[in-house]
């Protein structure tokens with residue numbers, strides 16, 4: 001059997017996305033068909049649309065989603081119809097070198113559904129990050145589904161599937177923020193704001209939010225930043241040093257992805273402190289640093305992929321914290337929109353007007 005559903009498709013480089021009817025097959029072995037309830041709009045979706053990832057158009061966009069399992073394929077034993085799940089783009093293989101060495105968050109042999117979703121004329125779709133969830137239903141590998149408490153709102157839960165997990169994980173998994181630490185977060189969009197929430201969960205004593213947009217600093221304060229710095233008006237490194245007794249922060253999280261903010265992060269950390277890079281630069285960006293500073297400051301320079309998360313470990317835990325009122329995922333949802341409003345949401349994202357627009361189905 002196949003399913004005809006409505007979905008958001010990017011047909012060509014830079015062209016506006018369109019709402020299309022697509023054909024979704026029933027799940028094959030190891031696969032699950034998921035009825036999508038909510039899917040956040042992420043920068044990576046726009047990046048796909050602009051051809052910045054690859055040229056495998058048409059893309060089925062959307063990858064920050066939660067929904068309900070409709071049916072499962074042969075051999076799937078740990079999921080059943082009716083399960084409420086968050087989708088992930090890293091279903092670890094368990095067999096590669098990274099997995100075998102106990103670092104599955106660096107598994108690049110992740111599983112996606114093998115069967116193809118298509119347009120009505122048979123053209124194969126490329127699902128964004130192996131998910132494709134701006135659709136009423138999508139097909140994924142069973143390992144891309146993590147069961148969580150079904151009482152959570154789908155709009156909030158879906159955000160853990162990408163940007164919010166990247167930020168929280170940068171603080172708690174990669175940065176290893178500990179009780180009493182001082183933490184600075186440079187760039188307080190969706191990812192940086194989540195890093196602030198993560199630093200708080202980990203027990204940081206001081207959380208300094210840095211951004212050039214006062215609106216973002218306001219949200220940062222709501223999510224638990226103890227200090228805010230507008231780096232358009234004030235030198236970020238000096239301000240962070242001043243707020244930490246002249247030393248610099250124990251952990252600095254960079255969530256912009258630009259040379260000047262990488263540099264600020266590098267110098268804003270205390271001697272032997274940790275810099276966590278979660279902002280993704282473009283291929284041509286370069287950073288020049290005196291080697292003596294690299295040598296002399298000690299500590300650690302780390303980058304964080306998907307918050308170094310393990311969905312099966314982290315998603316249920318974070319949903320529990322959300323339901324207990326200890327993690328305000330709702331604060332990330334600036335607006336909920338319909339499937340046909342994704343193009344407009346890209347525009348608002350481009351202007352920095354939103355933390356997250358979330359399509360609710």
Ligand code: APR
Pocket residue numbers: 043163166186187188189190191192210211212213216231255256257258260261278279280281352354355
């Ligand atoms: N200094 C400080 N903040 C800055 C600067 C700067 N020079 N330039 C931009 N910003 C702020 C913006 O004002 C915005 O609040 O950085 C934030 C970026 O946020 P978003 O555009 O919402 O992006 P986000 O989804 O948070 O992702 C940030 O993390 O995972 C990566 O690919 C992602 O590189 C991107 C980064």
Ligand code: ZN
Pocket residue numbers: 092093094095096097098099100104107108109110
């Ligand atoms: Zn692996």
Ligand code: ZN
Pocket residue numbers: 042043044045063064162163
């Ligand atoms: Zn994303």
